[in-house]
């Protein structure tokens with residue numbers, strides 16, 4: 001568990017909650033809910049990992065155990081080589097955390113002063129602090145509201161402030177719970193570009209939970225999908241498309257109405273009901289590529305236009321959640 005490149009090592013992680021359900025006027029029944037139920041996970045330095053799943057799947061509970069907020073019921077956890085709960089203070093210096101509902105900023109102080117206080121809390125050398133802050137100011141456009149007290153900031157402005165605050169001490173790993181929830185399009189783009197750039201630099205590992213499919217597509221090379229406390233997928237988004245048979249489609253507009261065979265080298269075509277000159281071919285795995293299909297069509301029919309439609313991530317995630325249930 002102590003290899004230098006492994007930032008998170010988790011095995012058999014479990015968290016149970018005791019919940020009481022009302023069963024009568026004065027009666028309550030005690031049940032045990034396993035919010036996280038045997039999760040194994042390794043995250044290497046520099047990875048950008050999306051930890052996703054439907055509501056109540058166990059994402060936040062996992063992040064809380066990784067950051068030392070909750071004690072696991074069973075299993076082993078090491079983050080930066082440390083056991084999070086007993087080593088919480090040491091861990092705080094090595095991780096950055098952005099959890100939507102919690103703030104590390106001082107509510108009554110302007111952002112700028114919060115950042116300065118954090119430099120003293122973490123004892124960050126002035127030049128390092130200044131360099132990191134400069135990058136955040138530029139990429140997240142902080143200057144226009146850096147002198148505003150945190151309580152007066154909009155959600156998007158505060159989130160940009162929280163991200164900065166989480167990074168100023170140079171953490172090895174950043175945990176983000178729904179960093180783009182509730183933000184407008186412009187703020188979402190700013191946060192995504194910032195995270196993509198942070199990941200590209202390669203020195204900060206990022207773990208992100210999100211329900212935003214654009215976050216997943218744009219940011220997460222590796223996806224870990226959790227449902228009912230279990231990991232149900234660990235791999236790339238492409239692997240997920242492959243697993244659920246998602247298909248790229250080639251839409252061709254022809255000079256004349258289509259009258260040929262609708263199965264071309266395994267790519268099956270469908271005529272648009274309204275327009276017999278528009279045919280949509282679905283490319284199944286292992287069948288012809290889009291290039292081969294278009295080349296074959298070009299020798300037999302007149303082509304007016306060709307477009308390729310990528311599989312919809314929304315469909316594949318919905319199918320994954322449905323089969324996991």
Ligand SMILES: Nc1ncnc2c1ncn2[C@@H]1O[C@H](COP(=O)(O)OP(=O)(O)OP(=O)(O)O)[C@@H](O)[C@H]1O
Pocket residue numbers: 017018019033034035053054055056057058059060061062
């Ligand atoms: N403090 C708690 N006491 C009792 N049950 C809890 C507690 N915290 C979480 N749970 C339960 O554990 C399960 C997992 O919750 P968790 O918040 O980890 O899910 P999540 O994947 O983050 O969901 P969401 O996407 O809705 O934020 C849920 O069934 C939830 O009701």
